[in-house]
Amino acid sequence: xxxxxxxxxxxxxxxxxxxxxxxxxxxxxxxxxxxxxxxxxxxxxxxxxxxxxxxxxxxxxxxxx
Numbered sequence: 001x002x003x004x005x006x007x008x009x010x011x012x013x014x015x016x017x018x019x020x021x022x023x024x025x026x027x028x029x030x031x032x033x034x035x036x037x038x039x040x041x042x043x044x045x046x047x048x049x050x051x052x053x054x055x056x057x058x059x060x061x062x063x064x065x
Contacts, residue, residue: 014023
């Protein structure tokens with residue numbers, strides 16, 4: 001799948017789920033961002049243990065049931 005096809009399918013999925021107006025609102029809210037996501041993510045997770053990580057995963061799974 002090309003990047004254009006991926007983008008098109010993504011937009012279609014958003015419009016299908018959110019409708020046209022809320023899709024536009026969502027995309028405006030997301031913006032393009034700024035900064036170094038990878039560096040910020042590593043910094044925010046550096047003190048998270050594996051046990052805490054897996055506990056969070058289990059909680060998320062329970063919420064979906």
